[in-house]
Amino acid sequence: MKIGIVDTTFARINMGKIAIEEIEKINKQKIYPPIVWVRRTVPGIKDLAVECQILFEKENCDIILALGMVGPNPIDEMCANQASNAIQLVKLKHSKHIIEVFVHCTESLKNGKFDEKDFYKLTENRTKKHVYNAVNLIYQPDKLVENAGKGLRQGREDEGEIKIR
Amino acid sequence: MKIGIVDTTFARINMGKIAIEEIEKINKQKIYPPIVWVRRTVPGIKDLAVECQILFEKENCDIILALGMVGPNPIDEMCANQASNAIQLVKLKHSKHIIEVFVHCTESLKNGKFDEKDFYKLTENRTKKHVYNAVNLIYQPDKLVENAGKGLRQGREDEGEIKIR
Amino acid sequence: MKIGIVDTTFARINMGKIAIEEIEKINKQKIYPPIVWVRRTVPGIKDLAVECQILFEKENCDIILALGMVGPNPIDEMCANQASNAIQLVKLKHSKHIIEVFVHCTESLKNGKFDEKDFYKLTENRTKKHVYNAVNLIYQPDKLVENAGKGLRQGREDEGEIKIR
Amino acid sequence: MKIGIVDTTFARINMGKIAIEEIEKINKQKIYPPIVWVRRTVPGIKDLAVECQILFEKENCDIILALGMVGPNPIDEMCANQASNAIQLVKLKHSKHIIEVFVHCTESLKNGKFDEKDFYKLTENRTKKHVYNAVNLIYQPDKLVENAGKGLRQGREDEGEIKIR
Amino acid sequence: MKIGIVDTTFARINMGKIAIEEIEKINKQKIYPPIVWVRRTVPGIKDLAVECQILFEKENCDIILALGMVGPNPIDEMCANQASNAIQLVKLKHSKHIIEVFVHCTESLKNGKFDEKDFYKLTENRTKKHVYNAVNLIYQPDKLVENAGKGLRQGREDEGEIKIR
Numbered sequence: 001m002k003i004g005i006v007d008t009t010f011a012r013i014n015m016g017k018i019a020i021e022e023i024e025k026i027n028k029q030k031i032y033p034p035i036v037w038v039r040r041t042v043p044g045i046k047d048l049a050v051e052c053q054i055l056f057e058k059e060n061c062d063i064i065l066a067l068g069m070v071g072p073n074p075i076d077e078m079c080a081n082q083a084s085n086a087i088q089l090v091k092l093k094h095s096k097h098i099i100e101v102f103v104h105c106t107e108s109l110k111n112g113k114f115d116e117k118d119f120y121k122l123t124e125n126r127t128k129k130h131v132y133n134a135v136n137l138i139y140q141p142d143k144l145v146e147n148a149g150k151g152l153r154q155g156r157e158d159e160g161e162i163k164i165r
Numbered sequence: 166m167k168i169g170i171v172d173t174t175f176a177r178i179n180m181g182k183i184a185i186e187e188i189e190k191i192n193k194q195k196i197y198p199p200i201v202w203v204r205r206t207v208p209g210i211k212d213l214a215v216e217c218q219i220l221f222e223k224e225n226c227d228i229i230l231a232l233g234m235v236g237p238n239p240i241d242e243m244c245a246n247q248a249s250n251a252i253q254l255v256k257l258k259h260s261k262h263i264i265e266v267f268v269h270c271t272e273s274l275k276n277g278k279f280d281e282k283d284f285y286k287l288t289e290n291r292t293k294k295h296v297y298n299a300v301n302l303i304y305q306p307d308k309l310v311e312n313a314g315k316g317l318r319q320g321r322e323d324e325g326e327i328k329i330r
Numbered sequence: 331m332k333i334g335i336v337d338t339t340f341a342r343i344n345m346g347k348i349a350i351e352e353i354e355k356i357n358k359q360k361i362y363p364p365i366v367w368v369r370r371t372v373p374g375i376k377d378l379a380v381e382c383q384i385l386f387e388k389e390n391c392d393i394i395l396a397l398g399m400v401g402p403n404p405i406d407e408m409c410a411n412q413a414s415n416a417i418q419l420v421k422l423k424h425s426k427h428i429i430e431v432f433v434h435c436t437e438s439l440k441n442g443k444f445d446e447k448d449f450y451k452l453t454e455n456r457t458k459k460h461v462y463n464a465v466n467l468i469y470q471p472d473k474l475v476e477n478a479g480k481g482l483r484q485g486r487e488d489e490g491e492i493k494i495r
Numbered sequence: 496m497k498i499g500i501v502d503t504t505f506a507r508i509n510m511g512k513i514a515i516e517e518i519e520k521i522n523k524q525k526i527y528p529p530i531v532w533v534r535r536t537v538p539g540i541k542d543l544a545v546e547c548q549i550l551f552e553k554e555n556c557d558i559i560l561a562l563g564m565v566g567p568n569p570i571d572e573m574c575a576n577q578a579s580n581a582i583q584l585v586k587l588k589h590s591k592h593i594i595e596v597f598v599h600c601t602e603s604l605k606n607g608k609f610d611e612k613d614f615y616k617l618t619e620n621r622t623k624k625h626v627y628n629a630v631n632l633i634y635q636p637d638k639l640v641e642n643a644g645k646g647l648r649q650g651r652e653d654e655g656e657i658k659i660r
Numbered sequence: 661m662k663i664g665i666v667d668t669t670f671a672r673i674n675m676g677k678i679a680i681e682e683i684e685k686i687n688k689q690k691i692y693p694p695i696v697w698v699r700r701t702v703p704g705i706k707d708l709a710v711e712c713q714i715l716f717e718k719e720n721c722d723i724i725l726a727l728g729m730v731g732p733n734p735i736d737e738m739c740a741n742q743a744s745n746a747i748q749l750v751k752l753k754h755s756k757h758i759i760e761v762f763v764h765c766t767e768s769l770k771n772g773k774f775d776e777k778d779f780y781k782l783t784e785n786r787t788k789k790h791v792y793n794a795v796n797l798i799y800q801p802d803k804l805v806e807n808a809g810k811g812l813r814q815g816r817e818d819e820g821e822i823k824i825r
Contacts, residue, residue, distance in 0.1 A: 007808050012822045014809030041804040043793045043812070046744070046760055050751040057755060075764060078741055081243055084211070086748035088251035091215040092258070093752070095222060100211055104240060120824045133208045144206040148172050149179030152208070162177045164285045246408055249376070253416035256380040257423070260387060265376055269405060298339075298373045309371040313337050314344030317373070327342045329450045411573055414541070418581035421545040422588070425552060430541055434570060463504075463538045474536040478502050479509030482538070492507045494615045576738055579706070583746035586710040587753070590717060595706055599735060628703045639701040643667050644674030647703070657672045659780045 001138045002036045004055035004064035010044040011069035013123045015101065019065055022131040032139050045070065045102070046079055049086030056094045063134050064098045067127065072105040072114065080104070097137050101130045103155065126155035166303045167201045169220035169229035175209040176234035178288045180266065184230055187296040197304050210235065210267070211244055214251030221259045228299050229263045232292065237270040237279065245269070262302050266295045268320065291320035331468045332366045334385035334394035340374040341399035343453045345431065349395050352461040362469050375400065375432070376409055379416030386424045393464050394428045397457060402435040402444065410434070427467050431460045433485065456485035496633045497531045499550035499559035505539040506564035508618045510596065514560050517626040527634050540565065540597070541574055544581030551589045558629050559593045562622065567600040567609065575599070592632050596625045598650065621650035661798045662696045664715035664724035670704040671729035673783045675761065679725055682791040692799050705730065705762070706739055709746030716754045723794050724758045727787065732765040732774065740764070757797050761790045763815065786815035 003023065007016035016039050023035050038059050042051045045068035052064045066087055070080040080102060091098050103126060108119035133154070136143045151159035168188065172181035181204050188200050203224050207216045210233035217229045231252055235245040245267060256263050268291060273284035298319070301308045316324035333353065337346035346369050353365050368389050372381045375398035382394045396417055400410040410432060421428050433456060438449035463484070466473045481489035498518065502511035511534050518530050533554050537546045540563035547559045561582055565575040575597060586593050598621060603614035628649070631638045646654035663683065667676035676699050683695050698719045702711045705728035712724045726747055730740040740762060751758050763786060768779035793814070796803045811819035 009804055009807040009810055009812040011809045012811035012819055014821070016805075016808050039805060040801065041808040042757075042797070043759065043790070043804070043814070046748070047757060049748060050755065050757055053752055053755055075766075077243070078737070079744070081247065082741065082744045082748060084244070084247045085250065085745065086752065088211070088214060088247060088254075089748075089752055092218055092251065092254055095215065095218055097207075097212060097215055099208065106240075116822045117824055120822055130208070137207070141205065144174055144208070145181075145204060147174040148181050148206040149176045150174055151177035152174040154208070159177055161179070162281045162285055164282060242408070246412065249409070249412045250415065253376070253379060253412060253419075257383055257416065257419055260380060260383055262372075262377060262380055264373065272405075295373070302372070306370065309339055309373070310346075310369060312339040313346050313371040314341045315339055316342035317339040319373070324342055326344070327446045327450055329447060407573070411577065414574070414577045415580065418541070418544060418577060418584075422548055422581065422584055425545065425548055427537075427542060427545055429538065437570075460538070467537070471535065474504055474538070475511075475534060477504040478511050478536040479506045480504055481507035482504040484538070489507055491509070492611045492615055494612055572738070576742065579739070579742045580745065583706070583709060583742060583749075587713055587746065587749055590710065590713055592702075592707060592710055594703065602735075625703070632702070636700065639669055639703070640676075640699060642669040643676050643701040644671045645669055646672035647669040649703070654672055656674070657776045657780055659777060 001033065001135070002038070002059065002061050003134055004052065004059060004061035005037055005039040005067070006048050006051045006055065006064060007041055007067040008044050008048070008069065009041060011067070013069065013120060015067035015069070015123060015127050016041060018124055018127045019067065019131055022128045026131070026135060032135065035135065044079070045083040048083055049090050052087060052098050053090045053093065056090070056096060062138050063096060065101055065130060065134060066098050067101045069123070070102055070104040077104075097134070099130045099134050101127050107155070122155045129154040166198065166300070167203070167224065167226050168299055169217065169224060169226035170202055170204040170232065171213050171216045171220065171229060172206055172232040173209050173213070173234065174206060176232070178234065178285060180232035180234070180288060180292050181206060183289055183292045184232065184296055187293045191296070191300060197300065200300065209244070210248040213248055214255050217252060217263050218255045218258065221255070221261060227303050228261060230266055230295060230299060231263050232266045234288070235267055235269040242269075262299070264295045264299050266292050266319075272320070287320045294319040331363065331465070332368070332389065332391050333464055334382065334389060334391035335367055335369040335397070336378050336381045336385065336394060337371055337397040338374050338378070338399065339371060341397070343399065343450060345397035345399070345453060345457050346371060348454055348457045349397065349461055352458045356461070356465060362465065365465065374409070375413040378413055379420050382417060382428050383420045383423065386420070386426060392468050393426060395431055395460060395464060396428050397431045399453070400432055400434040407434075427464070429460045429464050431457050431484075437485070452485045459484040496528065496630070497533070497554065497556050498629055499547065499554060499556035500532055500534040500562065501543050501546045501550065501559060502536050502562040503539050503543070503564065504536060506562070508564065508615060510562035510564070510618060510622050511536060513619055513622045514562065514626055517623045521626070521630060527630065530630065539574070540578040543578055544585050547582060547593050548585045548588065551585070551591060557633050558591060560596055560625060560629060561593050562596045564618070565597055565599040592629070594625045594629050596622050596649075602650070617650045624649040661693065661795070662698070662719065662721050663794055664712065664719060664721035665697055665699040665727070666708050666711045666715065666724060667701055667727035668704050668708070668729065669701060671727070673729065673780060675727035675729070675783060675787050676701060678784055678787045679727065679791055682788045686791070686795060692795065695795065704739070705743040708743055709750050712747065712758050713750045713753065716750070716756060722798050723756060725761055725790060725794060726758050727761045729783070730762055730764040737764075757794070759790045759794050761787050761814075767815070782815045789814040
């Protein structure tokens with residue numbers, strides 16, 4: 001399994017590093033055949049999609065993590081939307097998954113103020129959990145089926161399944 | 166007829182299971198030739214489109230149900246929009262129907278609070294009814310023509326046809 | 331001339347029937363060579379685009395009317411937007427016109443209440459007038475050039491050309 | 496040089512006619528080799544993109560003016576957005592420019608009321624100026640480079656370059 | 661390395677010139693093999709994408725800077741969104757980076773008034789910094805990896821990395 005890691009210089013957290021460390025941790029457990037990774041960094045989230053495509057084309061990755069931070073302004077959200085739509089196109093062109101790991105600054109507002117500590121935790125948690133999603137999509141997709149409808153969350157606590165009686 | 170079922174671990178209801186049980190119920194009635202299903206689960210709604218495409222390409226499905234839950238925040242709605250646009254692209258690439266079964270948390274707000282029971286009912290009803298839409302699209306499209314303009318709804322009660330005099 | 335008619339079971343008015351009756355009326359007038367029609371019905375507006383494409387591919391239609399009703403909620407408008415964008419893609423893939431006949435429930439609000447009678451009239455008028463647009467696009471495009479800038483409307487009264495002395 | 500002109504019956508001003516008269520005026524000046532034009536009219540702005548494509552494919556135009564009027568309601572703006580996105584796709588499919596000349600009714604509100612006279616002037620000015628942009632793009636692209644960053648406007652007065660001391 | 665520069669006559673600052681001067685400055689330092697540039701100017705931001713594509717196809721650029729100014733009105737933001745989405749498509753069609761350098765007039769509002777001086781600085785800074793991003797993407801992508809998660813900004817001061825303890 002070869003996984004691509006693409007992150008940005010715009011982000012305020014080294015998301016690529018968090019992902020790679022988690023992959024290495026998995027590799028040490030020797031549960032799966034070794035996971036090979038390649039990493040690229042681009043300026044901002046709008047540059048992620050084409051870099052993912054280049055990784056599919058030149059590095060033959062099986063799956064990619066597209067890691068990006070979305071700033072707090074409406075313009076940033078518009079850019080995130082453009083980036084996401086382009087990432088969808090790359091997935092469909094290559095019939096392969098790209099797991100989009102976007103963290104929005106607006107997710108960590110406390111009383112209207114940006115909480116760096118909370119944002120770091122959110123980013124770390126979301127990135128790590130999505131590493132496992134990527135591994136499962138390639139090595140054991142049945143594990144995802146087992147968790148269907150379980151209200152899993154990346155970044156925050158799982159919400160759990162709705163039980164009616 | 167081979168139907169693909171794709172749902173998510175993000176959803177808080179096992180939508181894939183509801184769909185499959187309804188298909189099995191239809192199979193027991195032996196009205197149609199047996200319906201074969203394949204199921205996949207992906208992390209979130211943004212992962213649905215490419216998985217649908219993989220099912221068309223590798224499993225040669227005739228039609229797919231894309232089952233997803235949309236969270237309560239504006240970001241969630243933006244993600245749903247991206248997911249839907251990508252699903253449209255998959256349909257057009259393969260000239261086959263994908264029935265999008267999305268349930269939005271905002272559909273079950275009662276006095277501003279999320280009503281889990283109502284949401285479960287909505288999800289179950291929408292999923293089941295769309296199973297029949299899928300079956301009709303493949304086995305008896307004329308039944309859909311008969312119901313043109315009847316104000317049919319999935320999730321809630323039908324609204325019915327507008328009669329002028 | 332072969333025209334495709336696609337409508338939905340979601341709509342509360344049998345739009346396909348209105349379109350077909352108008353085509354038959356035109357056929358009876360024997361001004362043009364007979365217009366052949368094929369009709370399909372799909373569940374909702376998001377299913378229109380791929381059905382239009384199937385009609386182009388399997389029925390070799392020259393032009394298609396995509397008939398849909400848009401519900402009153404923001405989610406409905408988002409769905410309409412997705413549907414329209416996909417319909418644009420089908421047009422461009424086949425270099426043929428699809429006339430989108432969408433009626434929005436919000437067009438018939440009177441003092442905040444939905445006026446069924448007004449909505450029926452609007453739908454009927456828009457559908458019928460667009461049948462003529464379709465016929466003109468195929469049989470006499472010059473008639474459209476004659477009407478350039480005339481402020482023609484479908485559903486409501488024409489607004490007319492702005493005359494600056 | 497062959498230029499395509501596509502406008503609509505929805506518009507309340509004969510935009511195609513304004514464009515053609517300006518082209519003829521340029522032809523009379525005999526500065527450039529004669530500009531050949533072809534004209535089409537479609538019902539509304541959503542029909543522009545595919546007609547532009549048909550002109551590229553069947554008439555081998557070098558460039559096209561897509562002329563449209565956008566109504567005053569939010570639905571109209573949504574339609575304009577869909578139309579523009581589709582026009583982008585046609586440009587990219589053919590690697591040729593289409594100059595989009597859209598006039599929005601909301602541009603001519605004076606104290607909340609639609610000012611027909613102002614709107615006519617705006618439309619005429621924007622259409623004429625974009626004819627020159629089209630001619631420059633084909634015959635003398637260097638003239639555009641000369642005007643880079645000059646704050647040129649179509650429809651209203653130029654805003655000019657920002658000079659910092 | 662061949663870099664394409666595309667800007668607009670709509671912008672109120674000669675963005676192409678700023679970019680070219682920075683490239684020449686880099687060339688004088690003789691750190692890298694000489695960077696060759698080609699420049700085009702189009703009317704507005706909606707014309708950028710296809711011009712970028714023409715530069716990829718006819719000039720075989722390795723990377724392009726798409727330079728545009730976004731006006732202060734909602735319509736301008738909608739146009740910017742359309743332009744950006746089309747630029748994404750060009751990147752994906754050619755598997756090459758286009759660095760989008762857009763400056764929004766709304767970024768330089770001071771007490772609701774447009775501050776020309778601030779806007780000029782912002783534009784100059786963003787354009788110059790993105791020239792270096794382009795050079796790094798081609799000549800030394802590892803430098804970008806070194807700066808992953810550093811909170812780099814173009815136009816304003818860098819925000820820096822979030823350090824937890």
